[in-house]
Amino acid sequence: MTTLVSAREFNQDVSAAKRAAQEGPVVVTDRGTPAYVLLSYEQYNKLTKPAHADGHKLIEALSMEEDIDIDFAPVEITVQDPEF
Numbered sequence: 001m002t003t004l005v006s007a008r009e010f011n012q013d014v015s016a017a018k019r020a021a022q023e024g025p026v027v028v029t030d031r032g033t034p035a036y037v038l039l040s041y042e043q044y045n046k047l048t049k050p051a052h053a054d055g056h057k058l059i060e061a062l063s064m065e066e067d068i069d070i071d072f073a074p075v076e077i078t079v080q081d082p083e084f
Helices: 007-012 014-021 041-048 058-062
Strands: 003-006 026-030 033-038
Touching (some): 003 007, 003 014, 007 014, 007 026, 014 026, 014 033
Parallel strands (some): 003 026
Antiparallel strands (some): 026 033
């Protein structure tokens, strides 16, 4: 469960945000815009451990800056008149 708190609420009650982070991510907003995410260390480790046998990590995959081109096979659609 994601918890949403303002930066002001976070600064006024850090302990409550830490308790909420034990249940799920805590999104801290700055003037209504999500700015930071507080996670438990266990949740952070799950995100950063290798996701595949070849050692790729989710964090590394998300931070890839190069573009990836994928060529998809074109879809062939045949249109027929309905039979009544």
